[in-house]
Amino acid sequence: MDGRTQRTHGRGAGKSRLTLFPLFGAISSPQLPASDSPVSPPPNPSPLSAPTADSSVSPPQTLHRSRLLSSAAAAMASSPCDIALKAALGGQLRLLKRMAKKVDLRRAKDDKGQTALHFAAAKGCLDSCKFLVEESGLDVDSATKTDVTPMFYAAFGGNVEVMRYLLDRGADPSTADDRGSVSLHNAAEEGHCEAVRLLLLKGVHVDPMDHRGTPLHLAVAKDHVEVVKVLLEHGANPNRVANHVFSPLMMAVCGKALKCMKLLIEAGADVNVHGYSGPTPLTEAVDDGLMDFVMILLEAGADANIPNQHGAVPIELAAARGQRELVEILFPKTKPIPSQPVWSVNGIMNTARSPRIKHQDASSVEQRIADLKSRGKEAFGKEDYITAMYFYGLVMDIDPLDATMFANRSLCWLRMREGDRALEDARQCIMMRPHWSKAWYREGKALSFMKTRS
Template identity: 40%
Template sequence: MGTRDMPLPRLYELLHGQDRDRWPPEARFLAAAHHGDVRKIKKIAKELDVQGRGIPATVASTTYMGMNALHAAGGRGRLPAYEYLVEEVGMDVDKPDTAQAFTPAAHAVTNGCLPAIKYLVNHGADVRQQRSKGNITLLHTAALLGYSEIVEFLLSRGADVDAISDLGTPLAVAALRGYASIVKILLQNNADPNKASCQFGPLTLALQKSSVSCMKLLIQGGTKVSCDNPFDNPLLKAAEKGLTEAIKCLLEAGANPNVHDTFGRLPIELAAEYGTREDVEILFPFTSPISSVEKWSVDGIISHVKMEIKQLEDGNFVKKRMSDLKRQADEAFKKQDYPNASLLYTQALKMDNFDAKLLSNRSLCWLRMGDGQRAFDDAAKCKRLRPKWAKAHYRQGAALMFTKEYDGAYSALSRALELDPESEEIEKLFWEAMELRLSEKGCLSR
């Protein structure tokens, strides 16, 4: 258990020992608020009121470790404490603490206190409030922690069912945690199953959790099952996880079994490596023949994948094969045969998926073929592998220029120029990005 998840009294015990009489009075004050003990709150406030401002003023102004009494009251969610603090003392129901930017309602949701949440909302708490850190709403928190009754209440009071945060939408959060009951509630309240702010949609997140029940609900709710993005392809994820029932459902719903992952593998190849023979048999009738598989059959695919795995364990074979693939890919690129070049770079990446140069080269192939998203994805991975390599940032900037995301392109190319100030190629694209960025914002006349 981390300190963020720890009840306040337990945290104070770790900091100050178990003898509560030795705690700072502010700590004892917030512990009393945590337990909803109004009598004790007043008693300790009187002890703290050295300036004679009165108990209500002292209660309202006393804080400890960034929290006030109304934040701490969310520990048990006892209504008498809320009634005293809000109606008598007049404390702000939407004021965030300075430790985690949690409002009183956010504390109440975190602790699963539905009566407290109802009280706070009925007394003016903003049901659509977003934390400054990550834009997380009360609904995100309730979905993340599996509080279905709180989810229903918040939606009934106007919470934004499709609110975007750093975690994605509430639906994406519930799918990732595998909470089928909450996925169902959100879909019944018209949550968009295809909306996501992160790299993965709700369907892929549900499969990441191996939640077939969430997957079925999302398909019934109208989620898209076919996706060309290798990072967000549900059939690839189901095959990789060996989820036989999920594979069947996705194929019935129209999922495309001929989309490669980032290393050039089809769902049927992943099924042969990670799943069962049944998975391969299910995918076989829907999969287009793979040229490198000598005998196109279920047994042929399984043998092919097993042989590939065995070959990858042979260092000498890998070294020679990598050299041949790189040479062939470079030759294809020089001939402007970008589809074949990208395929060869992909085959090489299957043998070494941490080769930043291969990712950089394949990113350029995607760009020449007009696929800005894949060009960006490869450049982003290349940058993660070699964050101080100018070309990685340049590739990302070029991809963003193609997709007309000029702010991001400007930032990426600015960093590339910092790392390689002598590059005329980078400098030229940097100035182009700057002009387009300013023009888009109306700062330059056309």
């Protein structure tokens, strides 16, 4: 599914989501290629970039939605500090020990505040970590400028032995970075089941909330079934709502994580939970045409009479999509709708196909969305990115699941040279539409920009 997924904004409305792509291709930038065409998703980023003989120190890859490690450090002169950091990143213990005789490694940091221990933990070099802590005196909880600790990196890479060592030396596994993310978020998002178990065994709170959600939200979004099992076994709340919209169940639908959805329901997830914006897991599943998801949700007690944020109930969404089979499934579960002249499967399908009714029901909402997107596009064309983002935000208020708006806003942040914010919106887009190449393209552009800036 791509960002142009069919969306229904009003009763009986069947028009597709209005999108702004492609629209930015004509705008060039010396830092960014002008092309805005979708590309295939890149492979999952490695936790760190291996150094070459003549390269500068390259710290671990930037973690999801967090200002963690820059993807490459600024060019460094070959000072003892620089060589020490490079040795830690490359797992070169002998070289690291030689540099320790020339410089106090406790003072060796890059411009992000990352120490040799951060690099060694990310690399998974246990011997280097032991040397740095026990012989060089580095603090196991030394923090970067964004409050990231070595434990954070070890958890992201699933380096359990390093994690265990740091914990044994007194590291605090609950330390949060400047955006509220903790090590458990990283381990869960990356699918490191053993790392998740270790952190929970050490008493880490199972449901910390950051700007993206809880570890359960992140594991479900990535369809990490085993991690979801572990989190639920340890009491993770399957009903917490993040960003006013996303329950873990909604994340399962958006990410097409069927097994995770079943686990959540078995754990007591409320199939009718929804945020202030209106959509329920059922309305989202119907709107996306996910037959298996709809069947399971209905069997679990999902209410087919709860409308989405535009007032349309699931059966109207299905009819607007031309999904007769879904209409037949939903019909016995749906109360008669006064605006439907003939209450039958055929009657509902005929109403949805009526051009006049479709236009009348959809025009007001669709027109407002089209107008807002047009004004956003116009503002972008004038390089007025703040105004463009304002209009995109108004569209998000109407349809908080419109992934294209997050992609567009990501590009605005990029033009404003706000790499972190561009990356955050891109990854929000990925969480909502993980199979859409444009979302991955946006992430790649943000990461590339941040690498260039570092």
